[in-house]
Amino acid sequence: MRNQTPELLAPAGSLESLRAAVNAGADAVYVGGAKYGARAYAENPEEEDLIAGLRYAHRFGVRVHLTVNTLLKEAELQALPEYIAPYYEAGLDAAIVQDLGALAVLHRQFPLLSLHASTQTTVTGPESARLFRSLGVSRVIPARELSLEELVRIKQETGLEVESFVHGALCYAYSGQCFMSSLLGGRSGNRGRCAQTCRLPYSLVRDREKPTKQSLLLSCKDLCSLDLIPMLAASGIDSLKIEGRMKSPRYTAGVVSVWRKYLDLYAREGEEGFAVAAEDRAKLLDLFDRGGQTEGYYRKHNGRDMIVLGEKKEKRKPNLPYEEELEQRYVKTERELPLRGSFRQRAGEPLCLTVGAEVRHIGTVSAEVMGAVAERARTAGSSPEAVRERLLKTGGTGFRFSELAVSMEEGYFFPVKQLNELRRQALEAISATIDSRFARKTVRPTETICDGETGDGSSAVFEGRTEDKPPAIHVSCDSEEQLKAVSAMSEVSMISFGSDSLPPERWEAAISEIHGSGKQAYLLLPQIFRTEAEQFFTAQAELLANLPFDALIVRNLEEPGYFRKLYESRGKLCPSLLFDFQVYGMNREAQRCLKGFGAARLTLPIEETARELRALETRGQELVVAGRLPMMVSANCVKKTAARCDHKAEYMQLRDRRMMDMPVRTHCAFCYNTIYNAAPLSLSGVAGELRELKLGAVRLLLTNENAEQSRAAVRSLHHSFVLGERDVAEAYENFTRGHFRKGVE
Structure with a gap:
């Protein structure tokens, strides 16, 4: 009995790499186009080449996934449907997407296109996966840091397909x-x-x-989980993904061929007969070696052995014979689809050539073409063997006859040109038939309304604030010293503290102190919500449900569903949810999605300029204007x-x-x-340029500041954003304006 194996998904940064992946045995290929891909510096084929690659892959039953896995600014989102349409019409199998707005638009505009939530979406559990399912997603690519148990749980509880990285570069930070x-x-x-x-x-x-x-x-070592194939296959993971769209076609061919070999070995022999040969490990290191390999996070949360640490060692000497072998076997080779053919000639009837093939995912495909009526030979006629020999000459066409029947009458002659033309027409016809089986028509655009889930109806955090009022000051604290310092300041309207900034037994006293000074109290949820966070909050569920927090600050899409259920299970109404800037709303459509997920108010993105922010819905929203911005969040320590x-x-x-x-x-x-x-970030000196945004609140992020530094930062914000004073003293000496004037590419 053959064991079930997951899809092998290969990277392609160019048309040449795509062909190499198909030739080496990939089940699917992911590739970036000219726009919207998370590897902007890859070669990334243009439209014509990408469609040619798409058709090449489909001929051999290989699916193609297009990366649209970046955050989109408002103008870019408007241009997305026109960009996707040619690929959709040519039969693109799936789009890998990060941006919520892009997901909503693609789901409406291209209903037959499978949507996969990129690892950049930081899916860490079933609750976030369900939110993406509500936007039409059929597959999630969770954070690479998840354990196998966490991946399986997502699949079992949501029914979504799960794709997981198994080979290639590892980022130190959670993607996205x-x-x-x-x-x-x-x-x-x-x-x-x-x-x-x-x-x-x-x-x-x-x-x-x-x-x-x-x-x-x-610097993480590169991922190589080849030894885990039996465990991964048995878990039900749907797709094993190789990283490397910036790598060469030889790299793609080499890694795919090794993974194909061992997936097939497991399928034939099962776990008992599975073992990875030392020479194949060496081949993978010959292709790329950053400082060793790691199995990744499937069986451990983190580890020193995952990190390169020492200075980079000498580069391995190129394995030129192996590279040449890959070049000739996979990169420079044109794969051929086997055909069944039948040539028929009858007196007084046109010549007929029928060709057929089995194409994975669509089944049997056939085509029939007719030629001229053959004339009797004046001398010796053509033999069946000569006709077959001529028709079998399919070199360079991407097809070959695995069988060809010739049925003809004696005494007829067929010119070489006539047979060549008949063969050419037949191969073009079967090719067009295959392409047509994948082709679609684009539907008309519909109104831009997010399809996300609705919130719980809780009141807005800034309800009643009008546009002619200055923004309120919100301070996020990370220590009790900071909390006490800013609680005593009348300039502050809202105070949040991290779930791990104070021990849970101090939460109630902190809320009392904040409320006692006439301020709102928010709980800042973890930026990463996984098994450890779920265990933490489950243990504190009774306490949390009975504390009068005015809002919870969501920093991961796993949290809205989890906390709504936590409160509902105890007969309580979930506090308002304020979505932080790490839950991205870089365009209006994404903002609508976040509102649909239950956001009472949004924290605007930190990677957009003041001009770009004006294109968003900003009235009553919040913006981080001071403090140290988080640069990386990592499972490793x-x-x-x-x-x-x-x-x-x-x-x-x-x-x-x-x-x-x-x-x-x-x-x-x-x-x-x-x-x-x-x-630290400081926008105090440019506060006047932000007034037209009509913000509901401006926010100060405190990290390791002491009490006096915290108070100084609050005073600077109050004088600039609330009182509207110019030439306000900056609270920080060496500060940055972030992306206020110079955004990101």
Whole structure:
């Protein structure tokens, strides 16, 4: 009995790579077009080449997925349907999408197109997967950091297909939750232009300790989970994804061929007969070696052995014979589809050539063409063997006859030109027939309304605020010292504190202190919501349900569904949900989706300029205008990598080659790290340019500031945003305006 194996999904950064992937045995290929892809610096075929590649793949039963996995600005979203239409009409199998607005538009405009939620959406559990299902998504590509158990749970509880990375580069940060390249160099990973700043050397600085030696603390080894094929296949994971759209066609061919070999081995022999040969491991390292390989997160949450650490070793010498073998076998070879053919000639009837093939996913395909009526030979007629030999000459067409029957009468002669033309017409006809079986028609555009779930009807956080009032000041605190300092300030209207900033037994007292000073109290939920977070909040469910929080700040789409259920199960109304900037609404359609998911108010994106923000719905919304912005959120722990894990939540400093120190916060309750920008954000000096946005609130993010620094930052915001004063003293010495004037590409 043959064991079931998942789809093998290969990367293609060019038409040549696409063909190499198909030739090497991929079941599906994902490729970027000229726009909207998360690998903007890949070769990325233009429309004509991509459609040619699509048809080549379909001929051999290989599906093609187009990456639309970046965040889209308002103008870009408007142009999306026109960009997708030619590929949709040619039979594109799926689109891999990050942006909520893009999902909503594609679901309406192209109803037969499968939609896959990109790993950039940071799906970490079944609740977020359900939200994406409401937008028409049929497959999710969860965060790469999830364990196999977490992946299986998503599949079992939602019925969605699950795709998971198994080979290639690993980002240090959760995909979609990294601003490092964006904030340091203006090249956003959310826009496909990551500069891979994490691959540089850093040292860790802790209080009263000597800095560690500079090393590649944030550079992950490459993923290779080849040994886990039996476990992955048995789990029911639908698709195994290879990373590498920036890599060469040889790389694609080599990795795909090795994975194909072992998936087929498992299918034939099962787990008992499965073993990976040492020479195949060596081949994979010959193709690319960043500093070793790791199995990734399937069986462990993090680990020092996942990180490169030491200075990069000498590059492996190229394995030229192996590369040449790949070139000749997969890259330069034209794969041929086997055909069944039948040539028929009868007196007084046109010549007839029928061809047929079995094409994966669509079944039997056939075509029949007619030629001229044959004339009797004046001397010797053509033999069946000569006719067959001529018709079998299909070199360079992408087809070959596996069988060809010739039925003809004696005494007739067929010119070579006539047979060649008949064969050409037949091959063109079968090719067109295959293409037509995948072709679709584009539907007319419909009204731009999000199809997302509706919220719980709770009142808006800023209800009653009118556009002629200045924005309220909202301060997010990360320590009790900060909370006490800002609670006493009349300038502040709202205070939020992190779920792990204060121990749960202190939450009630903190709310009382905040409410006692006439302010609203919000709970800042974790940026990553996984098993650890669910266990934490389940343990605190009774306490949480009975505390008078005015709002919960959502930073991960796993949270709206989870917390609504938590409150409903205890007969309570869930507080208003304020969606933070890490849940992206970079266009109006995405904003509508977030409102549909239950957002009472939105925190506007941090990667858009003031001009770009004006294209959004900004009235009554919130904007982060001061404080250190988070640059990376990682399942790996800098402290565990550089020293040891002591389960102590604290701030440290990550020092780069220029001696700039970036605060690092360990969130031990939820087992993730946050790395912050060395330079705090401050928009106090440009507050006047933001007034036309009619914001409901401006927000200060406090990290490791002391009480006096916290008060100074609040005063600066009050004088600039509330009182409208000019030339306000900045609260921070070395600050940044972020993307206020210079956005991201």
